[in-house]
Amino acid sequence: MSNSTPKALDPHSKPHISLQRCPDLVLISDTPKGRGVFATSRIPKKAVLDVCPVLVLGLEENARHIEKTTLYHYTYNWPVTDQHNFKHVAQALIFGLGSMFNHSLQDQNVVWERDTEKLVITYRAARDIEPGEELCISYGNHLTFEDTDALPDEVEEEDGTDHLSHIQID
Numbered sequence: 001m002s003n004s005t006p007k008a009l010d011p012h013s014k015p016h017i018s019l020q021r022c023p024d025l026v027l028i029s030d031t032p033k034g035r036g037v038f039a040t041s042r043i044p045k046k047a048v049l050d051v052c053p054v055l056v057l058g059l060e061e062n063a064r065h066i067e068k069t070t071l072y073h074y075t076y077n078w079p080v081t082d083q084h085n086f087k088h089v090a091q092a093l094i095f096g097l098g099s100m101f102n103h104s105l106q107d108q109n110v111v112w113e114r115d116t117e118k119l120v121i122t123y124r125a126a127r128d129i130e131p132g133e134e135l136c137i138s139y140g141n142h143l144t145f146e147d148t149d150a151l152p153d154e155v156e157e158e159d160g161t162d163h164l165s166h167i168q169i170d
């Protein structure tokens with residue numbers, strides 16, 4: 001075994017993104033929505049829940065490959081500008097808890113903010129969250145699954161044209 005110390009650098013000497021995850025969260029596997037994130041203690045409004053790195057997918061890569069896989073259900077809108085200055089909506093994979101927040105329109109208690117330069121999304125409590133509550137974002141109105149939280153008058157008539165290849169979190 002070598003006695004030399006592993007190479008280290010002063011992390012503050014480099015441009016960096018501070019990471020933060022609220023410790024009062026658990027992942028529960030067997031909910032009607034699959035896995036979901038729940039609070040174990042009271043979480044105050046505006047508290048940071050997670051800072052999640054993002055992987056932006058190429059437009060063609062997404063259409064040719066990702067949309068045909070399970071990852072289709074884990075991609076989110078991400079605005080990009082191409083070399084001609086045209087704006088597009090690409091898809092992005094979100095690492096960390098960002099991909100585990102389920103959807104609820106009426107019980108949304110999580111808000112998020114994109115940083116398109118640093119490629120992270122920060123999730124915060126939209127209001128005070130009580131122990132035992134599920135943490136939910138809104139995916140928008142065009143869902144690719146049956147919403148277990150939907151009130152009867154929220155169920156939309158499906159004619160197939162509303163299906164999007166991504167989760168809409170705008």
Ligand SMILES: C[S@@+](CC[C@H](N)C(=O)[O-])C[C@H]1O[C@@H](n2cnc3c(N)ncnc32)[C@H](O)[C@@H]1O
Nearest residue numbers: 033034035073099100102103145146147148149
């Ligand atoms: C980004 S994943 C969220 C984590 C997911 N529950 C899991 O177990 O990996 C999105 C998927 O969660 C499920 N989901 C999220 N919100 C839901 C809801 N309100 N009703 C039913 N299923 C939901 C759907 O299967 C959807 O495709």
